[in-house]
Amino acid sequence: MSKETFKRRAFIGLVSKTTVIGLATSPLSSLAIYTEHKKPNADHVFLTKPYLQNPGPDVITIMWITARNAYSWVEYQTEAGDIIKNHAVTDGMVDANNQIHRIALQDLKPGTRYSYTAFSKEIVDYQPYQITYGTTISSEKYEFITPVLNAKSMAMLIINDIHDRPNSIPHLMTLNGNDPFDFVFFNGDMFNFQKDQQQIIQNMLNPCTDTFASTKPFMYIRGNHETRGKFARQLPTYFNNINGTQYFSFSRGPVHFIALDTGEDKEDEAPVYAGLIDFDAYRKKQAVWLEQQLQSNAYKKAIFKVVLMHIPHYHSGDWHGTMHCREVFGPLFNKYKIDLMISGHTHKYGIHKAQEGHDFPIVIGGGPQDGKRTLIKLKANERSLHLSMIKDDGQEVGTYEIKR
Ligand SMILES: [Fe+2]
Structure with a gap:
């Protein structure tokens, strides 16, 4: 530079x-x-x-x-x-x-x-x-x-599973009202599959800049649908995540976030992929990186620990993507005691309390149709982390709070 x-x-x-x-x-x-x-x-x-x-x-x-x-x-x-x-x-x-x-x-x-x-x-x-x-x-x-160093509080908005519905972005952003937020996090499946640049501009970038993205940043992890289509390999060119990768970690205020790329939902060998994907090895590589993050000082020091990933490793059926995430990531989440996971993928919003298999709640945002879409608002200060899930009609359909 x-x-x-x-x-x-x-x-x-x-x-x-x-x-x-x-x-x-x-x-x-x-x-x-x-x-x-x-x-x-x-x-x-x-x-x-x-x-x-x-x-x-x-x-x-x-x-x-x-x-x-x-x-x-x-x-x-x-x-x-x-x-x-x-x-x-x-x-x-x-x-x-x-x-x-x-x-x-x-x-x-x-x-x-x-x-x-x-x-x-x-x-x-x-x-x-x-x-x-x-x-x-x-x-x-x-x-x-720019964010304050060692900020005492933070606020973010999370949107998932828009599936090529550009009007959903301003619509969901409106539900936030005038509540201050630091950034927006897109939790995958913003598209059905990747066609060309025009689709990225029309269905995501323009709706984002029309509502917030010239003055507030967004981060973006892929869902399984962004790995599909002839333009899927060009998609990363249009975005710049922290560390320049599809999976990354960052601290904001009292929270440490780890964002993972869960890849496809079917086996790598599924005929529809024609031998052109290799997500098992990629998820295993991320699992090695994930454990390093979970052992890091930034993670240990953080008051709250949140994982963001598109396919939740529970409550999303038993296809290969879910089961492989469960196998390679699941034990690490429990061992290092994450506080919360926020996902999408199922199109069925819900808050799943800690239970056998996952020692922490899994929040799943809905989508993409009317009546199923959600905006998730996450706020934290040094005393508590508060999550609120709002359906597209403005009704709050779930909350979760963690006290220090
Ligand atoms: Fe998905």
């Missing part, structure tokens, strides 16, 4: 240049020669608003998509601070000539409000020794707040 601070006036002068041919000042100085088109290209547009990913006390990632290849950057600032410009660099090269933009901001101050704007300068032609730029488009200015 490279970063430079400069006065806004000088920067605007640089980016709004139109017909100049010649050497550029930083950050374009790595290019020997570039030209810029006078005529704006009507096709050079944002396909999404910016959406926030990978939040931490001192980091956040801003992503967006453009219709044309571009060089992209973010300008951001604290209320009193200078404007800072950041673009992404991979292996010594500035990310450019691409359409899915992912700019990580680092060294942020915890508990601080930042404003930001996303910029994309079209790359009209990319020759080995001559780059032709087009015009620059910019987003609106948005704000986000």
